[in-house]
Amino acid sequence: MPKTSAFRSAGVALVLLLTGAGCSPVDSPAAADSRPLALTTFTVLADLAENVAGDVIRVESITRVGAEIHGYEPTPSDLIRADGADLLLANGLGLESWFDQFTADIDAPTVVLSDGVEPISIAVGDYKGRPNPHAWMSPVAAEVYVDNLVTAFSDLVPSATETFQANGAAYTAKLRAAAGDLSSAVASLPDDQRMLVTCEGAFSYLARDAGLDEGYLWAVNQEGQGTPQQAARLIDTVRERDVPAVFCESTVSDAAQQQVVTDSGAQFGGVLYVDSLSDGEPVPTYLDLLRHDIQLITRGLDGRV
Incomplete structure (x- = not known):
């Protein structure tokens, strides 16, 4: 059985077990939230997304705080959450090596937030020539992530486009301030x-x-x-x-x-x-x-x- 199918089978079994025990997922606070769900691959992206989404979209991270993202191994419960998501948000640039297989049978659209960033190539080692995936570590490149979030959320909830645009503009101003702080701090060295x-x-x-x-x-x-x-x-x-x-x-x-x-x-x-x-x-x-x-x-x- 393919790995993804194994996750799905285990996930279905878990849902049935919870339901039978009187702990149905629909009883959870998240299930009672009627807002669309955007699921990110890691916590940094979730914070970026929350700043753009405001109160319109519920944002959650697949991985928890402290998780190592590159070689993460998704769990059956991760697959259940992804099945219930309206939008999946990934970094791309080869960061999430597990993500393509994870989403193979999931209907929710996926948006790669680094699309549009000019990648830096890795100069040495086994990954020489490949793009360095950590583009969000630049507050300048993070503006591209914000633009992609505004577009993705506007496609998901068109009636809230102006809200997403305003939130994105406000957050971009904070990113530019952070970029200025970085330049000023290093200039003193x-x-x-x-x-x-x-x-x-x-x-x-x-x-x-x-x-x-x-x-x-x-x-x-x-x-x-x-x-x-x-x-x-x-x-x-x-x-x-x-x-x-x-x-x-x-x-x-x-x-x-x-x-x-x-x-x-x-x-x-x-x-x-x-x-x-x-x-x-x-x-x-x-x-x-x-x-x-x-x-x-x-x-x-x-x-x-």
């Missing part, structure tokens, strides 16, 4: 301190916006991440550039990066957020994520760890 070193190459778009050079252990989450060879190459780079601080992301292990710290003499600058928001502080929203990362990066590169 000496030229020779403008190198961002992370576990994953998830900051290429943000680095481009800010005028930062970039170094990382691996380009995209993959098996064998943080190998001794990867660490050795990065240690050499950190020593050559005299990088004061290195970072890692919240959804991956920092063990290999801690080895870089030990062998290079750099400080560990802290945990950055990329693929997931947090449950409360420090990054409950996408704008908080940008602010947190910008502040942490500039403090680390300025030697204030």
